[in-house]
Amino acid sequence: MDQARGPARDDVPVRATAIVVLDPMTSTDPPFDREPWRGEVEAVDAYELPSIDLSRVGALLLGAMVDQELLHRHRSLVESFLAHGNVVVFSGHLLRPWLPGCGAFVPKVIRSFHDYALSMVTPHPLYAGVDPHDLTFRRGVAGFFARGHHPTPPGADVLLALPDGEPVTYVDRRTTAGTVLVHAGGGLFDGAEPDSTAARVPAQLLAWVRTEVDRR
Template identity: 30%
Template sequence: MSTVPAGRFLFLKNTAGGLPAFFPKLAHHNFDIIQQYEADRLDWSHYDAIILTTHSDQRHLMELSNRFNAYLEQGGTILFNGHVVQAFLPELSFFKPLPKRGKFDLVVHREKEHPAFDGIDSNILSFRKGVSGFYGRGMNPPPQGAEILNSVGPDHWPLDWIATRPSGGRIFMHAGNDIWGFLMIGSSQNLPLVQRFFDWLSASSNQKPATQIV
């Protein structure tokens, strides 16, 4: 019997279609998918994490800022993918692109070993068929005290980071296209990498479902 707790995740989409094809194949976890503009009708308190894709309408996210803050204060996790253009949470700052974008200016560096990236070498994230820059080309600057997991470029700009509030609520930031696509690295055989990522999200959840978030 698995010791990994079953995770429940809210996936807010802003494109046609459903979940990425491999999500339903992940063991233990449940994904509720809903259009972003319907999100305010749900009780978020049941979810270990809310997943925001790179296609999110950030102007609309600004309208939900109070609800996101309440969810974080309850211990929830927000997984953000993309470039911040609307700072809908106090921990967020606008995206900054790298000034240089040559092949070796876009190398990804592992700043800290972490269960979210277990089994993933930074070289795999840096290059795909000899080309760099797919994983990230800049940063959403982290707040003071954030845990830096991966960086990019010769100056090690923070690319993946976690900001945790005193309440236990946290923001997992990936300043690029949706992270699960890179964990798959173009092959269904890499599903275990995505599995381990969401296993970590579930096992480390600080969510304390006590009151409805409205």
């Protein structure tokens, strides 16, 4: 892996290994300034997307507050980035069709807190060792992690679902040559409660993204 990040040689093409967060710049305390992200990812002002040299980037991470009008305007950049086999992670509610394969966010009709109950569908390193109960509830309060879903493209792997099977987190390797991970909530990058298994998610997400970037 170190070779891939080393200086370019004529006979070894430089591999794109940077993990870039498109920063919405809406907070004084963004999660990417904290563990496990600090030093592992580069936060770039989202409005600089058109000028980022994507040839050195292996993964783009986007959160809930990002300007989706901007992403929709530049969706060909996202498509081309994925066509090169790269990774996109989106944790939020899709408003505009800028992310290949992903349907617009559908909020769940909530009648009781049971409607927020999450369950694992396909085992995945992102949620290894995570009790879905710890994702559904924080201090006994339900609904922080997901309150709806995105319709998934054919062939997507659903990792986590709401009670009626609505896909909350999915991985799509079929729609493009790249890998898309979508979570229908803003909480994938934050550690939630430190003393619950939900706190494992950010570090496991980073490790998974790194593995995906390195194996392309």
